[in-house]
Amino acid sequence: MTNVSSIALAWGAVIAVIGVYLWNVMVRTRTAAKQVPVANQRWMSTPKSGGVDSVEGSDT
Amino acid sequence: MNQSPSTGPNGAADSSDTNDTGDTGTRTLGVLCLLGFVLVLVLAFGLSEPDDEQNDLVRIMYVHVPSAILSYTGFVVGALASGFYLWKKSLAADLLAHASIEVGVLFGVLTIITGAIWGQPTWGTYWDWGDVRLVSMLVLVLLYVGYLALRGVGGDVNTRARRSAVVAIGSAAMIPIVRYSVNWWENRTLHQQASLTDGKLEDLTLFTLMTSIVVFLLFYAWLTTKRFRLGWLEHQVTELGLDEAIAQRRAEARTGVDAAVGKSPHSDTVREGREA
Known part of the structure; x- marks a missing residue:
């Protein structure tokens, strides 16, 4: 294998593996977000257990 | 204060149509990472x-070394977060450990792949089972693959988090062994010793490598945040139960429709939600 093909293979592997992983995370995030009430989607600023009340009072 | 889900303080996450967890901070970080990767490409292949x-072949080092540093970072942060979980029983710490270790495994695998590709033209072989650095790195990655597998085993949230934390902390003992294996067993490895600090790298090569490390660390922060939020969402799905979550989601959507036609967002939606 030439140096050029080794370099291309290494960089290509990095880009491909990261790309597939990122795509997987994004798809799973979108799928999960569709199933979770908006007020419960962010852990820092919202109550842990949800409900309609918590949706409407999410800034308190 | 009564507010529509679409006008909350959390930016994008407060829209009822939101299906991701992006916010200004992570988007900024993501843009910085993209610009950083472009800079690294220009430095690595142009300058x-x-x-x-x-x-x-030194151009492979611009992804191999940062990948190795990132995998160590992911495992160390994961072990620290696991320790914090055992101390405070914090769910966020458990999710952070999971996110960080998963990213660490990803870059650990990339470290091995890019190292093997670099090794073939340099050493004449992709892999050597007698090489302590190569094998110890493989063992480290496999230990944390085991951690990820363990998280998939059944059990309640606390039990899973506790046993995972113990494995994460115990596996971290392997990190210094991998790091110093080239010094402790220097006759049993093809791998070079630390080259960042020995002064042998030329200025622009060193600058490119350091830039790549910084950009990869930014990317680690961004990716771990994304993965953490995914973990939080999946935990919510499990906690709330799918049916209840869908009912609440519909209630939110209806609140938005009611607000659009001038109806109070409180009355019907809140009552129906409580009855549900």
Whole structure:
């Protein structure tokens, strides 16, 4: 294998593996977000257990 | 204060149509990472010269070394977060450990792959089972693959988090062994010793490598945040139960429709939600 093909293979592997992983995370995030009430989607600023009340009072 | 889900303080996450967890901070970080990767590409392939010893193959080092550093970072942060979980029983710490270790495994695998590709033209072999650095790195990655597998085993949230934390902390003992294996068993490895601090790298090569490390660390922060939020969402799905979550989601959507036609967002939606 030439140096050029080794370099291309290494960089290509990095880009491909990261790309597939990122795509997987994004798809799973979108799928999960569709199933979770908006007020419960962010852990820092919202109550842990949800409900309609918590949706409407999410800034308190 | 009564507010529509679409006008909350959390930016994008407060829209009822939101299906991701992006916010200003992570989007900014993501843009910085993209710009950083472009800079690294320009430096690695446009500006830096071939190395005296490695020739053009030094360009593989610009992804191999940062990947190795990122995998160590992911495992160390994961072990620290696991320790914090055992101390405070914090769910966020458990999710952070999971996110960080998963990213660490990803870059650990990339470290091994890019190292093997670099090794073939340099050492004449992709892999050597007698090489302590190569094998110890493989063991480290496999330990954390085991951690990820363990998280998939059944059990309640606390039990899973506790046993995972113990494995994460115990596996971290392997990190210094991998790091110093080239010094402790220098006759049993093809791998070079630490080259960042020995002064042998030329200025632009060193600058490119350091830039790549910084950009990869930014990317680690961004990716771990994304993965953490995914973990939080999946935990919510499990906690709330799918049916209840869908009912609440519909209630939110209806609140938005009611607000659009001028109806109070409180009355019907809240009552129906409580009855549900």
